[in-house]
Amino acid sequence: MTGPRLVSILRQGPYLIASIHTALDDSQMTAFQHDLVDRIGRDRARGVVIDVAALDVLDSFATRTLRTIGEVARLRGAVTVVVGIQPEVAFTMVALGMDTGSLHTALDLEEGLALLDRAVGPRRPVTALRGGAA
């Protein structure tokens, strides 16, 4: 398991929220990928949000890993959304022609969860948690 400093994976209802807190090297990225996919099965997750807001670079290995996670998660029945891609990071990814075609993306955690709600379908009423107004 990657230490809590680098990455955290939290469960929220049917979703997993993975935050990458700092740039990961390739082996850490690979470990993260395996941890996350394990958790999908263990927690029976229907959706995964990967928050990369803390990163100011996403190199091609990291991008490919995120894409792999998205595809593997899909095969395990979960939808993946990457959120928090910073503007400069996005420009660089596009300039370098990184293929992000199959990745769902959203502005931030809130939008990512909303996207999952739409993609995964009506929530089991798991979520008094988020239920806005009292």
Next chain:
Amino acid sequence: MTGPRLVSILRQGPYLIASIHTALDDSQMTAFQHDLVDRIGRDRARGVVIDVAALDVLDSFATRTLRTIGEVARLRGAVTVVVGIQPEVAFTMVALGMDTGSLHTALDLEEGLALLDRAVGPRRPVTALRGGAA
């Protein structure tokens, strides 16, 4: 920020409407691109309409910039539609083999907004959505 004469970026609900009022040189086009991507984050926009009806030419740099905006916007969670491409402009773009592959396009602002409504899914009150019954 590019002056109001050249470009305007207005917010309408969850969408941004950017109108290019006159031909932009490359540096103005680049500035426009960055302004617009910043606004996506600031306004939490889910969709962007870029109106190029005032332009009677779209050169390859401008076309590439529009494509970049579309891809960067997607990574930031927004769908981009280019509207108002004039017939002669469209003929020229096709004749020159400009690659517009990933760009959504629509006839005019109205059709562009309709396309966003379909692409982005049920409009906002996403939070009401989650907050169970009234």
